[in-house]
């Protein structure tokens with residue numbers, strides 16, 4: 074497998090991922106792609122399987138049912154480490170994360186250990202989200218910053234690049250969060266360990282096609298779990 078592995082979790086993203094795959098592979102020969110699909114009813118896995126049969130740089134991990142974003146990422150990260158990746162990129166399949174920023178994330182690896190695609194580093198850079206969704210995301214970040222004290226503008230960003238050392242240092246099997254909070258917890262654990270984090274300004278756009286998996290349960294989880302993260306950090310249990 075190549076030096077850089079991009080991990081993309083998917084649930085019903087066939088239309089988006091079929092456009093995304095060629096763009097990601099075009100970035101360069103050193104890019105591999107690992108799609109973690111939760112048995113999407115729309116045939117996402119079958120599509121990736123067919124691509125993977127033709128192209129050794131593409132791999133599919135197929136799980137039996139919808140088991141959540143966090144656990145999909147953990148599975149993908151473990152596989153990427155096993156395959157010897159030096160850099161592990163994570164991104165959504167729905168084009169909210171423009172592949173053009175991957176260069177910037179990788180460039181940041183010269184002098185940082187974790188790069189975040191950040192919507193709020195220079196004001197607010199979100200396009201096409203309804204106001205309530207934007208406010209929720211923005212204030213979730215303000216809330217998180219206050220509660221856990223981590224000086225990051227976009228702690229819930231799901232567009233990142235890790236050096237392998239970061240993922241090796243974080244105890245992946247001990248991660249306690251799944252939805253939005255998964256993103257916060259990963260970055261928080263990296264920050265607590267003193268890894269150098271860089272926020273790269275990105276413009277985030279609403280998903281191209283397909284439907285949202287955002288839910289009130291995910292929001293509720295995030296509200297109390299950041300306190301849990303803070304407490305665990307206080308007792309050096311993260």
Ligand SMILES: Nc1nc2c(ncn2[C@@H]2O[C@H](COP(=O)(O)OP(=O)(O)OP(=O)(O)O)[C@@H](O)[C@H]2O)c(=O)[nH]1
Nearest residue numbers: 082083084109111140141142145165166280285286
């Ligand atoms: N494997 C797997 N992937 C998931 C799951 N939930 C979401 N995803 C994928 O994770 C990425 C982010 O999920 P989204 O649904 O885009 O979440 P969001 O960006 O907060 O909300 P919307 O863009 O409004 O849907 C997408 O590529 C999804 O297909 C899951 O349970 N399992």
Ligand SMILES: [Mg+2]
Nearest residue numbers: 165167169280
């Ligand atoms: Mg999305």
